[in-house]
Amino acid sequence: MPDTIITPSPRTHAAPAAQSRRDNPWLTLVAVAFGLFMVGLDASVVAIANPYIGRDLDASLAELQWVTNSYLLALAVALILGGKLGDRFGRRTFFLVGLVGFTLTSVAIGLAGGIEAVIAFRALQGLFGALMMPNTLGLLRAVFPPKKFGMAVGIWAAVNSVATAAGPIVGGLLVEHVNWEAVFLINAPVGAVGLVVGLLVLPQSKDSTGHHRFDVVGVLLLAAAMVAIVYPVVQSESWGWGSLRTLGLLTLGVVLLGLFALLETRVAHPLLPMRLFRNASLSVGTAVTAINFFVLLGSIFYVMLYLQNVRGYSPVEAGVLTLPLSLTSMVASPLGAALNGRFGPRLAMTVGMLLQAGASFGLLALSPDSGHLSMWPAFVALGLGVGMVMAASSEAIVGNAPIRDGGVAGGLQATALQVGGALGTAVLISVLGSRIGSTLHQEYLTAGVPGDLADTLAGADGATAQGVAPIVAGVPAAVQRAVEQGAAEAFLSGAHTAALVTGALCLLGAALTWGLVRRGTTVVDVPVAH
Incomplete structure (x- = not known):
């Protein structure tokens, strides 16, 4: 995230006995945890709800993909901007704006009643999430002394992981015993309490050096490019890969990306300085980070369809079956961090990619009557691989960026995660649909x-x-x-083809990581999380 290595202006801490609630770092951690929990929960419960959304709202597969992709795309294109707004105008302000907006759009999704409205409100939810998430770590950095900041980030990551792990169970219970709308409406009480706590305890913090022009044209170009690339991929099943619309929009997306890159070399305060990509370790680290979530979110999407619609498991049962994936990713984070600290990011990221490749090839064993025990090895390997890559990717990206570009590099990592996830669901479901046809x-x-x-x-x-x-x-x-x-x-023929695609991508990622990624020269004391 953009705030993860930005050091705020020096602060004078009061003595503990005279410490006000706005100066209490632990209360700040509690306050930001509400926003973290909502975003983490939504990341995993939507996969459980998707089959029900599709049936209840008579949604096509492409429309169902956009329930996920509209959120991911909006989040991806606004993350860096959200962090910069917080840096300049106040992290507390934009965290709370994001929290309120995320809560209200969650309620709107639950009340929408039509697939088009659900997709539109999911995009708005992503925009508000982009205002909230980059400022959580910035707020923590402003109030925690350096010696305790690592512990705070560990708790921050644990909250995120617990929310993600709880998502399949909570989502399954709500979908099975209430309805799919409850998956989103549950954010209302969480957000309301979070707003009250935030107003009472969060301090205002911003960077005194943050005054600069915003690269508005860069934001618009990047957003347009991502939509132009992802939309035809989602529609390729009905349009065809060789159709004029598909090829035309993909070409437009590539041209817009080229214009974005050209613009970023010529503006005084670019959204994403292109000079960063001169470093091979940073470039490969960014690509592998995108592959990491491409595989994770794309695989979860079709695995949930398989578990509920092919195998006939209930939402709760599907959530329990995929729980090993979330739990092992929590275990893998400290393991990856330990490997990263001793050997640098190359080993942890390479091992993580190989584990994900093994998980993808393991999914080739799925059959119409696969037992749950036969699925768990692939889920465990996928969770371990994702967690290890996440733990080591900060040094590969942020650690290889100049200190002055550290915040932008953190935003680059977060953006790579979201764009990778969006393309993962779009590309893999397109591959699956084409193979089925x-x-x-x-x-x-x-x-x-x-x-x-x-x-x-x-x-x-x-x-x-x-x-x-x-x-x-x-x-x-x-x-x-x-x-x-x-x-x-x-x-299953389509699912196996998608698994082969992800397996091959992971092997490519492992080879690139092992050959090109090196330990960074910038000290990175904070793991950049998604």
Whole structure:
């Protein structure tokens, strides 16, 4: 995040006996924890809710992807700007604005009633999250003395991890026993309490040197480029990869990225200084950070569809099955940090990428009747790999940036995470859908579906891409079972192809990391978290 290595102006701390509540660092930590918990919870509960959102709102697969991607894209393009606004005008102010906005948009999502409104409010939720998240660590840095700051960040990371780990269970309980809207409405009481606590205890902090012009044109160019790239990827299943719309928008996105890069070399205060990428370790570290969340969020998306729609597990059961992923990522963070401290980021990031590659290839064993014990090794390996890469990526990116660019480098890492996650869900679900479209007819025939019925059902691949088998009225039970079997096999064919893509990306990431990443020259005492 942008604030993670920015040192605020010197402060005079009162004696402990005379310390006011606004000077109490532990109360500040409690206050920012409310925002952290909401964002961490939303990161994992939406995957549980997606199958229900799709069925209840009659959403297509592309629309369901945008429930996730609109949030991630909005968050990604505004993170650096959110941090800079806090630096200049006050971190407390923008944290609280983000908290209130995140809470209100969460309620709006729960009351929306239509998929278009859900997508729009999710984008707004991402924008408010981008105002809140970059300023949490900046607030902690302003009140904690250096010797205790590492402990504070450890607790900060633990809150984030606990929220992420609790998401599948909390989301499963709410979806199963209330409705999917409750997954978002639960943020209302959490946000209300967080606002009261924040108003009472949070101090104002900002950088006296933060006065500079904002790179508004850079923000707009980057946002437009990301939308132009991700949107056709999401729509490629219906448009086709070779269609004029797909190729035209992808080309536009690349051109806009080029214009953004050119602009950043010519403005006095760039959003993202291009000189940073002259360092190979920083460039590779950024790419691997993006791959990390590409694999994590993309894999979770289709795994949740598999567990609930193909295997028929309830939301709570699906949450319990994926809990090893969240828990092992918590264990992996201190392990990765220890390896990073002793050997530098290269070893931890390489091992993390190899573990994720092993997890991806392990998912090739999924079948229509896989038992839960057969899934856990892949989930454990994925969690370990993600946690190790996260723990070591700060030094690879921030540690290889000049000190004056440390905050921007932290924002670069956070942006890489969000963009990687957005592309992960878009690309992998597109790959899955394309593979299903090309194999569905043959899978129906292989399963024993009559030829004329297979011809008819092969055109209904949208539902199958979500793992849902069509219900055919008036056919014998044996034929319906064959339809279900064929649909499941087609979905798994797509899932296996997506797993091969992620496995190959992770192997590439491991090779690049081992060959090019080196220990940074800038001291990084704070792990940059997402």
